[in-house]
Amino acid sequence: MNKLKVGVVYGSRSTEHDISVVTAIASIIKPLELSGKYEVVPIYIDKQGFWYSDPKLKDIALFSSGEIDNWLKHNRPVQLGIGDGLSLIKPGIAKKPLKIDVVFPATHGTHGEDGELMGLLEMANVAYVGCNMPSSALAMDKALAKIVAQESGIASTKYVWFYARDFSDNAAKVLNSLAHLRYPLFVKPVHLGSSIAITRVKSEAELKNAIEVAAHYDNKVIVEEEVQNLIEATVPIMGNDKLMPALVEQPVTHGDDFFDFETKYMAGGKKGKGGKTNGSQGYSRLPADLPKDLMVKAEQTALGVYKALGCSGIARIDLLVDTKANQVYFNEVNPLPGSLYAHNWRAAGKSNVELVDELVKLALDKYAQQQKLSTVFATNYLKQY
Amino acid sequence: MLRQLLSIYSPKFPATIVYMLQSCEYHPGPYFKWLWRTKDFSLVAHRRHLDKTAYAKMLLAGLSLGIAIEILIGLGLVVYGINAAQIWLSFYGGALVVIYPLVWSHLVVVPLELGRLYIVEPRNQRQIDAAKPLFADHPGARIAVAGSYGKTTMKEVLNTVLSQGLGVAATKANLNVLIEHAKFARSLNGQEDALIIEYGEGAPGDIAKFYDLTKPTYAVITGLAPAHLDRYKTMQAAGEDIFSLADLLHHKNVYVNQESQAAIKFIKPSDQTYGIFGAADWKAKNIRISLDGIAFDLVKGKKTINLKSRLLGRHQVGVLSVAAVIGLALGLSEEQIQAGIAHTAPFEHRMQPYNLGGAWIIDDTYNGNIEGIKAGTELLGELKTAKRKIYVTPGLVEQGSETARVHELMGEYIAKSNPDVVVLMNNSTTRYIQKGLTRSGYAKELVLENDPLKFYANLEQFVAKGDLVLMQNDWPDNYA
Numbered sequence: 001m002n003k004l005k006v007g008v009v010y011g012s013r014s015t016e017h018d019i020s021v022v023t024a025i026a027s028i029i030k031p032l033e034l035s036g037k038y039e040v041v042p043i044y045i046d047k048q049g050f051w052y053s054d055p056k057l058k059d060i061a062l063f064s065s066g067e068i069d070n071w072l073k074h075n076r077p078v079q080l081g082i083g084d085g086l087s088l089i090k091p092g093i094a095k096k097p098l099k100i101d102v103v104f105p106a107t108h109g110t111h112g113e114d115g116e117l118m119g120l121l122e123m124a125n126v127a128y129v130g131c132n133m134p135s136s137a138l139a140m141d142k143a144l145a146k147i148v149a150q151e152s153g154i155a156s157t158k159y160v161w162f163y164a165r166d167f168s169d170n171a172a173k174v175l176n177s178l179a180h181l182r183y184p185l186f187v188k189p190v191h192l193g194s195s196i197a198i199t200r201v202k203s204e205a206e207l208k209n210a211i212e213v214a215a216h217y218d219n220k221v222i223v224e225e226e227v228q229n230l231i232e233a234t235v236p237i238m239g240n241d242k243l244m245p246a247l248v249e250q251p252v253t254h255g256d257d258f259f260d261f262e263t264k265y266m267a268g269g270k271k272g273k274g275g276k277t278n279g280s281q282g283y284s285r286l287p288a289d290l291p292k293d294l295m296v297k298a299e300q301t302a303l304g305v306y307k308a309l310g311c312s313g314i315a316r317i318d319l320l321v322d323t324k325a326n327q328v329y330f331n332e333v334n335p336l337p338g339s340l341y342a343h344n345w346r347a348a349g350k351s352n353v354e355l356v357d358e359l360v361k362l363a364l365d366k367y368a369q370q371q372k373l374s375t376v377f378a379t380n381y382l383k384q385y
Numbered sequence: 386m387l388r389q390l391l392s393i394y395s396p397k398f399p400a401t402i403v404y405m406l407q408s409c410e411y412h413p414g415p416y417f418k419w420l421w422r423t424k425d426f427s428l429v430a431h432r433r434h435l436d437k438t439a440y441a442k443m444l445l446a447g448l449s450l451g452i453a454i455e456i457l458i459g460l461g462l463v464v465y466g467i468n469a470a471q472i473w474l475s476f477y478g479g480a481l482v483v484i485y486p487l488v489w490s491h492l493v494v495v496p497l498e499l500g501r502l503y504i505v506e507p508r509n510q511r512q513i514d515a516a517k518p519l520f521a522d523h524p525g526a527r528i529a530v531a532g533s534y535g536k537t538t539m540k541e542v543l544n545t546v547l548s549q550g551l552g553v554a555a556t557k558a559n560l561n562v563l564i565e566h567a568k569f570a571r572s573l574n575g576q577e578d579a580l581i582i583e584y585g586e587g588a589p590g591d592i593a594k595f596y597d598l599t600k601p602t603y604a605v606i607t608g609l610a611p612a613h614l615d616r617y618k619t620m621q622a623a624g625e626d627i628f629s630l631a632d633l634l635h636h637k638n639v640y641v642n643q644e645s646q647a648a649i650k651f652i653k654p655s656d657q658t659y660g661i662f663g664a665a666d667w668k669a670k671n672i673r674i675s676l677d678g679i680a681f682d683l684v685k686g687k688k689t690i691n692l693k694s695r696l697l698g699r700h701q702v703g704v705l706s707v708a709a710v711i712g713l714a715l716g717l718s719e720e721q722i723q724a725g726i727a728h729t730a731p732f733e734h735r736m737q738p739y740n741l742g743g744a745w746i747i748d749d750t751y752n753g754n755i756e757g758i759k760a761g762t763e764l765l766g767e768l769k770t771a772k773r774k775i776y777v778t779p780g781l782v783e784q785g786s787e788t789a790r791v792h793e794l795m796g797e798y799i800a801k802s803n804p805d806v807v808v809l810m811n812n813s814t815t816r817y818i819q820k821g822l823t824r825s826g827y828a829k830e831l832v833l834e835n836d837p838l839k840f841y842a843n844l845e846q847f848v849a850k851g852d853l854v855l856m857q858n859d860w861p862d863n864y865a
Contacts (some may be wrong), residue, residue, distance in 0.1 A: 036834075346850055347850045349850055349851045353846050
């Protein structure tokens with residue numbers, strides 16, 4: 001019996017390219033293969049945006065050794081066939097397309113997690129894992145996500161967003177619009193994940209520089225107030241209609257630091273301040289050290305955000321908890337959590353193999369539901385011409 | 386097919402042959418069985434690789450030289466035949482070149498057997514003869530541990546308990562045959578209070594030879610199960626050999642595991658027994674089982690000894706009880722017994738628990754007999770705290786004509802423990818286990834895994850917090 005072909009897409013033109021490679025190979029391809037149920041096809045998008053597919057791309061050593069650059073020089077990209085599903089057409093004389101049954105996106109950040117890839121997959125009419133194009137686009141725009149969540153009655157901290165060009169055209173006007181916000185503030189690029197280019201500022205003197213840093217990475221910037229008596233919390237959620245949260249997790253920060261890229265991903269953790277030596281989400285408390293009522297509130301808030309943004313498959317909702325005011329604020333959504341947050345799912349009782357297997361099933365369910373929708377509407381409109 | 390054929394002409398083929406011999410402990414029988422059933426020699430060394438001991442290196446060098454000579458002669462004949470216009474010589478030379486893997490994979494055994502017959506065995510016999518008085522004149526108690534299974538655990542438990550108050554020496558690891566006993570005797574200083582000698586019987590008459598050398602004063606028979614049936618042929622023959630130890634000791638100071646169903650018919654009234662009930666006239670009561678170990682009270686009349694061990698499983702109650710009883714017989718105090726039992730802990734790969742990312746794994750991969758399977762599955766059924774129970778096994782080896790019956794029984798034991806998932810390593814025994822599972826109405830998830838090594842190496846990918854995984858037995862390359 002032919003196994004279902006699952007194409008795992010990773011890399012892409014994104015500041016989170018490297019994280020995507022690790023997510024794909026360690027947390028998706030490996031358990032998918034171990035399940036024994038799927039034929040896994042690696043689909044790597046290089047930093048220039050060319051697509052490649054080859055079994056060798058399943059080997060993390062190819063990337064960690066830097067040999068990938070040499071490999072790319074000696075191999076040609078694949079072409080994509082879209083229409084009745086997604087096909088990969090390998091270069092060469094015998095161009096027999098390889099049809100992919102399900103796509104498992106593992107792309108983080110721009111050109112992948114932000115809805116662009118999902119748009120392509122929708123056009124190709126192929127089943128794919130995770131959030132669809134609109135919810136991905138919403139989730140990856142921190143400003144829009146807050147607006148949509150607020151409309152559903154979900155609290156978030158005070159914020160102001162603006163285009164980077166507005167700031168370069170008239171910095172004084174933008175700074176003036178931020179005057180009502182109470183310091184300390186967080187300045188963030190609106191579309192980037194993995195805490196890249198986020199700065200915490202304590203005074204107006206630091207603010208301008210922080211905005212310039214964020215504007216260097218993104219065309220849209222958000223400035224928001226810091227939550228007092230803060231405990232950060234994050235909740236991975238899985239499901240389409242019937243939602244299943246994993247455990248409420250507490251990223252552990254030091255003093256007035258925050259959970260930035262270095263803390264999250266680099267070996268040794270935050271600037272060599274000791275603690276766990278493993279990178280990749282090594283700094284966290286699982287489950288979060290929160291009173292029961294706040295745990296419940298955090299989980300409910302996360303589920304509310306997931307629904308409000310129309311997420312499906314999997315997403316991770318980041319929250320800010322004011323422990324004295326007993327208030328939970330929505331912070332942001334990560335529609336494709338790094339490494340799928342598999343460590344949290346394992347602690348919640350779901351093995352890596354079960355996790356990816358269920359995500360593929362959810363993708364197929366979602367696809368089946370979509371196929372029931374009619375895309376044809378008969379009219380006489382053309383006859384009048 | 387072509388790859389399989391070409392694998393015998395691989396430059397690695399000689400090393401593969403030596404690896405196969407080494408894995409079979411240089412015994413021609415199992416080596417030839419393995420050789421003749423192997424189709425692709427490139428896949429043989431899957432789990433391990435050749436351990437380049439001096440002996441293995443010498444054998445590999447000799448084998449490579451022999452192959453090289455045969456190829457050179459063959460090629461020489463081909464060339465000579467062409468030059469001399471004697472095609473039959475060329476044909477003969479070509480045939481020599483082609484058949485060298487076949488020739489040398491068999492011929493390699495000849496020097497081994499000659500060496501065994503004319504060098505190793507006479508040398509071993511001299512060492513054995515020299516060791517006889519060392520045992521016979523030794524002033525300490527000599528405890529023989531025999532049986533089809535559980536010997537190493539029994540030996541280690543005895544060693545741990547008796548060491549609380551006595552000077553004890555025990556045979557190491559699985560070094561349990563005559564020549565190892567002789568080496569053990571040479572290592573003694575003659576001042577030990579007790580010697581513990583594991584018997585590695587594997588063929589009719591072995592026990593008598595072991596007895597003749599070691600002259601035990603105590604014996605523990607751990608049980609009888611299908612094992613080494615390739616040489617014993619029947620369970621009756623195995624039982625007769627193992628229980629000849631009791632006869633040789635005139636049934637005095639002999640302790641037999643009464644939990645072993647197959648052993649019961651060999652037990653004589655004057656033998657002492659042990660089991661879940663306790664040992665001899667000491668009764669085990671108030672038994673508590675958990676993943677942390679077992680606790681129970683050993684009671685005789687008004688005396689009670691509270692015992693606690695980190696060993697896992699109800700079946701260990703008998704093992705611990707008999708160790709306590711022998712300890713008391715050799716003069717240990719009750720406090721020393723308590724302390725000794727408290728020091729007992731799981732041994733590597735024998736009901737050894739460890740945590741893997743929040744899941745509990747019980748590593749019982751050195752368990753290779755049906756009684757051990759029964760004990761492990763009973764423990765799995767008994768532990769109630771797991772969210773999900775997973776049972777993993779490839780089945781058992783060397784079950785001879787009992788293979789079908791034993792594996793069907795194994796399926797029944799597994800079904801009784803009611804795991805949520807059963808993972809069977811796909812091999813010749815799988816269908817029998819499946820039959821046993823089906824017969825017992827097992828209806829939960831069954832997974833057939835084709836690559837055991839991949840499964841074990843990636844176990845953390847299959848488990849999550851709250852899981853309890855019992856892994857029983859593992860097959861080395863020569864059985865896979």
